[in-house]
Amino acid sequence: MLKRRSAPVNNNTHNLAPLIFCIACVFINLLFNNLISRAELPVPLYLDTIGTVLAAVLGGTLPGVLVGFFTNFFISFMRPAALYYGVINVMIAVSASYLYNRxxxxxxxxxxxxxxxxxxISGIVGAVIPWYMEGLALESASLSGEINKIGIFGxxxxxxxxxxxxxxFDKTLTVIIALFLYRLIPDKFRGKFKFTGWRQTPSTGEELISKYRSEKQAFSMRIKMLIVLMIALSTVAAVGTYISVRVxxxxxxxxxxxxxxxxxxxxAREIDGDKIEDYLASDGDSEDYRRSHQLLEDILYSSPEIAYLYVxxxxxxxxxxxxxxxxxxxxxxxxxxxxxxxVGFEPYLSELLSGEPVEPVITDDEYGHLLTVAEPVYDSAGVCRCYxxxxxxxxxxxxxxxxxxxEMIxxxxxxxxxICVFxxxxTDYHIIFPLRAITMQIDKISKSGNDQETLDNDVRKIRKLKIHTGDEIEQLYRSLCTMTLNQSEQMRSIRRLSDSTVKMQDGLIITMADMVENRDSDTGAHIxxxxxxxxIIVEGLKEKGYYPEKITPKFMSDVVRSAPLHDVGKINIPDGVLNKPGKLTPEEYEIMKTHTTAGKNIMEHAIETVEGDSYLKEARNMAAYHHExxxxxxxxxxxxxxxIPLSARIMAVADVFDALTSPRVYKPAFPLDKALSIIEEGNGTQFDPKCVEAxxxxxxxxxxxxxxYDQA
Incomplete structure (x- = not known):
């Protein structure tokens, strides 16, 4: 027994090269971004996505996203706002990987x-974030200001x-530099930068991906899981964002x-309540009023978050x-x-007129959307003089x-x-790929048909997958291995039994045919x-493509197996007619012709005793109609x-040719050329032209x- 060699199993060391590659790509992003920042060019350039594009192209979506995310994460230590622009770098990674993979x-x-x-991506998202996060205003001398002056766009x-x-300009230069770096990497190393958790064969899962893409599916498990994940994360994020914004x-x-x-x-402390009436009476024309006014100005201007201050x-x-x-x-x-x-003060008028403290008021009127706080100003007698x-x-x-x-978005x-990419x-390497690999092999087994060798080979292939997920999928895989192995052995046993049955049936057919032939002293080796x-004829028809809907492997087998029974009806013909040494009289010939109907009756009786689609149906057709x-x-x-049934048309050619090339008591054997010429003369009259051609x-x-049979 041959010892099976185990399929290679990947381990986590295969991910070391992709990890080092990701770190190098982050360094490339930071290096070029730092160089551009120091250069102080007149045209704004960033060049912080070169490594992202390179990682997405060579390593796939996950390495590209990791490089893009961590690039902005590290830049945010120097420029905190860079963290909010990380979404641009991540989206660039997904887009570059998608375009390259296709x-x-x-x-x-x-x-x-x-x-x-x-x-x-950079232009649109990079405009939305600062516009709504920082509330930018257009500068008239800038490009955006010049475009706005045209009056077409807001x-x-x-x-x-x-x-x-x-x-x-930035992304054009980015792609050019990334392409240059890509070309520097030798072809043999370009496939080494993908993260893999695939521990089975094929080693990278690429075969499974290409197989999946060639099949049309409405929703794969991968898409369903991604939808569920995005819905769950989006729901949690939406609720969390809503609560955070409210708080x-x-x-x-x-x-x-x-x-x-x-x-x-x-x-209120800076205003003398005892002098309010004097301020009003003098229309503010006093040194003390002007000093207080200046103090209030200083208070207002010292706090930029206070919009207005008045008394x-x-x-x-x-x-x-x-x-x-x-x-x-x-x-x-x-x-x-x-x-x-x-209007917003009307509910508080009674308190205001009586000089009582009031709660802060939020109003939205012609003066704007304001939060107003009023503090009473008291005189020396403790009476509220103003607010x-x-x-x-x-x-x-x-x-x-x-x-x-x-910022949160x-x-x-x-x-x-x-998170989605990760x-x-x-899920690809721990769920999708193992399931696809199992499904591919099970599908091959289901299509192996009656070929035991193909079935055994497919069973060996599924056992060579060696799924190692350590969960229910691995248990499923092991159960399928056991089931398919048992199925293969069961099919082998069934085939052995079937072969024995077929041999027994063929032996009975030959025995029956020999019994008939032994009664006919003039048909040596005829069957x-x-x-x-x-x-020969049925294989020729198959090769030429004739009657493709009829000539199936089963039909060919049934016809060849049934051929010996085409003259079974002769068992009912009297010996005096069957073995007459001379030419038959018309009456005797009519008796001889009854061997076709007798053969048909014998076969139909046999068919009635056998359930299912029996090959004896073709034996009946040949026995009944081979003289049509x-x-x-x-x-x-x-x-x-x-x-005329096709099997009978085939037998007609074979039967006549053997009769022509075999000696009879009433004639010698015809030479091959003479026999063939007689067959060709009957082409289209006595015989099916396609059968003659074959x-x-x-x-x-x-x-x-x-x-x-020594007849040449």
């Missing part, structure tokens, strides 16, 4: 497509277009409320201005001016919340892509020779053309049969 960048047009794709679209244009916004409101309260209290006296007819500080967008109101109450009021711009807080949201997408890699001729003629002038039923074209085989 052989889209093998030629020049493919490289152009790669440059355009990377440009669009500020954001103008900024995006300018970003795409500038990134085009962040609430925290910002509380923080700025405390800041506004502190500012209002500081302003109002509350009276039934409205706000009476005591102090108001100029800002960039709104000029100050004059002292003594009366302003109507805002020092500080406003915080809530829109600023909302913009800050949007920036926080954009940018970082989330980087992690989402990284999970795909993990052997006609069987050989039948085999192509032109319809034969017997017993006068059938014609293809109405027979004549196999003359060498025919001569071998004649020589074997």
């Amino acid at each position: 052989k889209k960048i093998k030629k020049l047009w493919g490289l152009i497509v790669l440059v355009l794709v990377l440009t669009l 500020p954001f679209v103008s900024y995006m277009i300018s970003n795409i244009v500038t990134n085009f 962040y916004y609430k925290s910002m409101i509380n923080q700025h409320t405390a800041l506004a309260q502190g500012t209002a209290k500081l302003a 109002y006296q509350m009276k039934p007819d409205g706000f009476h201005v005591v102090f108001d500080i100029d800002t960039e967008d709104i000029p100050a109101d004059k002292i003594g001016e009366v302003l109507p109450y805002d 020092a009021i500080a406003d915080v711009d809530v829109e600023m807080l909302i913009n800050s919340m949007h920036s926080f949201l954009m 940018a970082v989330f997408f980087s992690f989402l892509i990284l 999970v795909i890699w993990l 052997q020779k006609t069987s050989a001729y039948v085999k 003629r192509w032109d319809g002038k034969g017997y017993p039923e006068g059938l014609h053309g293809e109405v 027979f004549i074209d196999s003359l060498d085989e025919v001569k071998k049969v004649l020589r074997k």
Whole structure:
């Protein structure tokens, strides 16, 4: 017994080269980015994705994503905002790997497509992140400002277009450098940079990937798992982001409320409540008023997060201005001016008029979306004379919340892509590839048919896979190995039994045919020779492609096995007719012709005793109709053309040829040429032309049969 050699099993050392390669690609990104940063070029370049593209092309999606993510992670130590742009580097890795795996960048047009794709990713995403995170404003002298001046596009679209244009140069140079580095790596090393967890054969799983891509599937397990993963992560991220933003916004409101309260209290302490009426009476024309006004200006300008600071006296007819500080967008109101109450203050009028403290108020009116805090200013008698009021711009807080949201989304997408790629890699090598390998081999076993050698070979192949996942998949694999081995042995036993049965049946057929032949003293070796001729003709028809829907392996086997029984009906013919030494009379000939119907009856009776699709059906056809003629002038039923069963048409040629080339009491054996000419004369009248063609074209085989029985 031959000793089976185990298939090679990969181990984790195969991942050392890809890991070193990823570190080198991160270093390439950092090196080029640092060089460009120091160069201070007039055209904005980054060159922080060269290693990413190289890793994605040579190592696949996972190495590319890892390089892209960690590049921005390390850059963020020097420039924290780089972490938010990591999603661009990660998306570039996925795109480059996708295009390379589909052989889209093998030629020049493919490289152009790669440059355009990377440009669009960097230009669009690179514009969205800072625009919504930092609230950029267009500079009139910049490219985006010039595009905006045209009047066709708005500020954001103008900024995006300018970003795409500038990134085009960066990504063109990136692809050129990456291509140069790619060409420096020898061909024999280019396949060494893929992470693999595949511990079976084939060693890389590429055969399984190509097999999968050639098959049409609505949803593979890989896609389903990816969908579930993305839904789960997105749901968790959405809920977490919503809660985080709510907490962040609430925290910002509380923080700025405390800041506004502190500012209002500081302003209230700097104002002398006993002098409020004097300020109003003098219309602010006093040194003391101007000093207080300057103090309030200093307080306001020292805190950029406070939008407005003013002092109002509350009276039934409205706000009476005591102090108001100029800002960039709104000029100050004059002292003594009366302003109507805002709608947002109406619920607090009673407290304000009575000089009581009030809670912070958030209003959204013509003055803007403001958080307002009012602090009472008391005189020496403890009476509230006015309120020092500080406003915080809530829109600023909302913009800050949007920036926080954009930061979370940018970082989330980087992690989402990284996790999805890693999970795909993990599931590929621990679930998808093993299942596909098993499925491929089981599919081959199911199609092995009746060929025992093919079945044994396929069973050996599935056992050579040696799946090592250490889980239920490995248990399934071992069970399938046992099942297929048992199936192979069972099929072998069935075939042995079937072969024995077939041999027994063939022996019975030959015995029956010999019994008939022994009664006929004038047909020496007739059944052997006609069987050989039948085999020659049916194989010739198969080779020429005639009657392909009819000539199957089973039909060919049935015809050859049934041939010896074509004259079984002669057992009913009297010896005086069967062995008459001279020519038969018309009456005797009619009796002889009944051997066809007798043979048909004998075979039909035999068929009734055998269940299923028996080969004896062709024996019946040959016994009943081998004396029918192509032109319809034969017997017993006068059938014609293809109405005559094909097996009987084949036997007609074989039977007549043997009769011509064999000696009879009433004639000598005809020479081969004479016999062949008689067969050709019957082409299209007595015989099926295709059967005659197959027979004549196999003359060498025919001569071998004649020589074997000393008839040549």
